[in-house]
Amino acid sequence: MKRHMKHPRMDVNLEELDQIIDRGTHAPLSESEGEKLKRVLHALAGMLPAPRTTEKTKNVLEQPEASAPENAAEPPSDKTSGHGRNGASSYTGAKKVAVPHPDLHAGDSCPGCLKGKVYPQKEPRSLVRLVGQAPLAATVYELDRLRCNLCGDVFTAPEPEGIGAEKYDETTAAMIALLKYGSGMPFYRLQKLEDLLGIPLPASTQWEIVEEAAEVIQTARDELIRQAARGDVLHNDDTSMRVLRLAREPSDDRTGVFTSGIVSTQEGRRIALYFTGRQHAGENLRDVLQHRATELTRPIQVCDALSRNTPKLSDGAEILLANCLAHGRRQFVEVAANFPQACRYVLETLGDVYKYDAEARQGKLSPAERLAFHQQHSGPVMEQLHQWLEAQFALHQVEPNSGLGKAITYLLRHWKALTVFLRQAGAPLDNNVCERALKRAILHRKNALFYRTLHGSQVGDLFMSLIHTCELADANPFDYLTECSGTQANWRRIHRRGCRGITLAKTVSLKPCDSDLAKWPPNGHLASQNRKGFPA
Numbered sequence: 001m002k003r004h005m006k007h008p009r010m011d012v013n014l015e016e017l018d019q020i021i022d023r024g025t026h027a028p029l030s031e032s033e034g035e036k037l038k039r040v041l042h043a044l045a046g047m048l049p050a051p052r053t054t055e056k057t058k059n060v061l062e063q064p065e066a067s068a069p070e071n072a073a074e075p076p077s078d079k080t081s082g083h084g085r086n087g088a089s090s091y092t093g094a095k096k097v098a099v100p101h102p103d104l105h106a107g108d109s110c111p112g113c114l115k116g117k118v119y120p121q122k123e124p125r126s127l128v129r130l131v132g133q134a135p136l137a138a139t140v141y142e143l144d145r146l147r148c149n150l151c152g153d154v155f156t157a158p159e160p161e162g163i164g165a166e167k168y169d170e171t172t173a174a175m176i177a178l179l180k181y182g183s184g185m186p187f188y189r190l191q192k193l194e195d196l197l198g199i200p201l202p203a204s205t206q207w208e209i210v211e212e213a214a215e216v217i218q219t220a221r222d223e224l225i226r227q228a229a230r231g232d233v234l235h236n237d238d239t240s241m242r243v244l245r246l247a248r249e250p251s252d253d254r255t256g257v258f259t260s261g262i263v264s265t266q267e268g269r270r271i272a273l274y275f276t277g278r279q280h281a282g283e284n285l286r287d288v289l290q291h292r293a294t295e296l297t298r299p300i301q302v303c304d305a306l307s308r309n310t311p312k313l314s315d316g317a318e319i320l321l322a323n324c325l326a327h328g329r330r331q332f333v334e335v336a337a338n339f340p341q342a343c344r345y346v347l348e349t350l351g352d353v354y355k356y357d358a359e360a361r362q363g364k365l366s367p368a369e370r371l372a373f374h375q376q377h378s379g380p381v382m383e384q385l386h387q388w389l390e391a392q393f394a395l396h397q398v399e400p401n402s403g404l405g406k407a408i409t410y411l412l413r414h415w416k417a418l419t420v421f422l423r424q425a426g427a428p429l430d431n432n433v434c435e436r437a438l439k440r441a442i443l444h445r446k447n448a449l450f451y452r453t454l455h456g457s458q459v460g461d462l463f464m465s466l467i468h469t470c471e472l473a474d475a476n477p478f479d480y481l482t483e484c485s486g487t488q489a490n491w492r493r494i495h496r497r498g499c500r501g502i503t504l505a506k507t508v509s510l511k512p513c514d515s516d517l518a519k520w521p522p523n524g525h526l527a528s529q530n531r532k533g534f535p536a
Contacts, residue, residue: 055329057347060336088126093476098124134197135190136175139163173213174481176206181463182477184443207456214459217484221462224469228271229291231264232426233300234319235434236309238281239442242450243457252278259441259461260284263434263472272437272468276457286311289319300424302431305414322420325350326430331407339404342392346407349385353378357421357429367425379422386415440464 017040020033029037110116143157179185187203194201238260246257260281262273275284285301289311298318303309304327313319329350336343356377360370389408392398398405411418421427444460451457470477
C-alpha cells in the first residue's frame with residue numbers, strides 16, 4: 001500500500017497560481033511551475049477526509065497508540081485454528097450420494113487382521129465435488145416418428161414420464177426470480193449469459209414467466225401480510241425507487257416514489273415485506289396493521305425519527321413508537337472529525353449499551369430477563385449520558401447550531417423513543433434489521449435502475465418479500481418458490497376442472513426443505529382466511 005508522503009509547509013500565493021493556470025492554457029508549463037501546482041493539489045487532497053466504509057468507533061476516531069509491555073504475552077485468539085474451508089455439512093443444498101463398499105458388508109471378517117468383524121461407522125467419509133452449470137438448462141427430447149409408406153399415418157414415440165406438459169416448469173420461474181429479485185441480475189444480463197451457453201431466453205420471455213408465477217403465488221404473499229400484522233415488533237423504513245410509467249392523480253402533489261421495507265418479528269420468527277409506490281413507509285405500515293386483530297396488544301414500531309415513517313392509525317388502534325438508536329449514533333459519527341473528544345464519549349457510551357445487548361443475546365435471555373438486564377446495566381449508562389448531553393447546553397459548552405449541537409439536540413428531542421428498550425420488554429435497540437432488508441431493493445435499483453410500470457414493481461415486491469423471508473428463516477428460497485409455484489398451480493388446475501369442493505387447505509401443504517420452517521408463515525395452509533384474528 002502506498003503511504004502518503006508528508007510535504008513541507010509551503011506558502012500559497014493565489015495570484016501566482018492563477019497566473020500559472022492562465023499560462024498553462026496557452027503554452028506548456030515549466031518544470032518549476034508544474035511542480036508547484038502539483039504540490040498545491042497534493043496538499044489540498046491531503047486535507048480531504050478519507051472515505052469511510054464503516055461506522056465502528058475504532059475506525060471513526062483515531063485510536064491512541066498504547067505501548068505494550070515488553071514481556072506481555074499475546075492474548076489467546078478467539079478464532080479456531082484451521083484454513084477456513086467449508087466442511088461437507090455446510091453444503092446443505094448439495095445432492096447426497098451413498099457409496100457402498102464394493103467388497104465388505106456389515107458383519108464380514110476383517111481383511112486386515114483376519115480375526116475381527118467389520119461394522120459401519122456412524123459418520124461416513126465425505127467427498128465434496130463442485131461442478132459448473134448454466135443457471136437455466138434445457139433438454140431436447142427427440143421422439144422417434146415412423147410413417148407408413150402406404151397409408152401415410154405417422155406414429156410418434158410417447159413422451160418420457162415426468163417431463164411435464166409445460167415448456168417452462170416451476171423451477172425456471174424460481175431461478176429467474178431468484179436471480180432478478182434476489183441477486184440483482186437484470187433480465188437482459190441473464191439473456192446474454194444464457195445466449196453464451198446456448199440456451200436462448202429472451203428478456204421478454206423471462207418477464208412473462210415471472211409474471212405468471214407471481215399471479216400463482218400471490219396467496220402466499222397475502223398470508224405473509226396477515227401474519228406480519230400479528231407481530232410483536234414491526235420495523236419499517238423506505239428508500240427511493242424509480243418507476244417510469246406511473247399514473248398520478250391530478251390532486252397528487254407528491255413527486256417521489258419509494259420502496260418501503262417492513263420486517264415483523266414475533267417469538268423469534270421474522271417476516272419481510274416490500275411495497276413500492278407513492279406511499280411512504282408509515283402509510284404502508286398502516287395498511288398492514290389493518291389486518292391486525294383487535295384483541296392483540298399494541299405492537300412496538302421501530303423506525304428513525306422521520307415523521308413519514310409513523311403511521312396515522314384509525315381510532316382505537318395504538319402502537320408503541322421506538323426510534324432507532326443507530327440513527328442517533330450516526331449523528332455523532334458524521335461530525336466526529338470536527339469534535340473528536342465529545343463524539344468519542346458518546347460513541348463509547350453507546351458502545352457499552354450495545355455490548356450489554358450482545359451479552360443478553362448470547363445468554364439467550366427472555367424478553368423479560370433482557371429488560372431487567374438492560375435496566376440494571378444500560379440504565380445507569382444512559383442516564384449518565386442524558387445528564388452529559390443536557391450539561392453541554394446548560395454550561396454553554398456547545399453551540400446549538402453547530403454539527404455537534406444538532407447531534408445532541410437529536411438525542412434529547414427523541415430521548416423517550418430512543419430508550420424504549422429500558423421500559424418495554426422485547427424492544428430492540430435499532431432498526432438495522434430493516435436497513436439490511438432494504439439493501440435488497442437497493443441492489444435491484446443499482447442493477448436494473450428502475451421498474452417500467454407499477455405492476456412490475458408489485459411483482460418485484462412479491463418475490464423480494466418471499467425471498468428475504470426465506471433468508472431470515474434460514475430456508476432455501478429456490479426450493480420454496482419451486483414448491484409454492486408447483487403446488488398453487490396444481491390447485492388452480494384442480495379448480496378449473498370443477499373440483500370446487502376441495503379446499504386450498506387440503507390441497508396446499510407447503511413444506512420447504514428446512515424442517516425449522518414450521519415456525520414461519522409460508523409453511524402451512526395458505527387459504528385459511530377465517531382464522532381467528534383475521535378478517536374473513
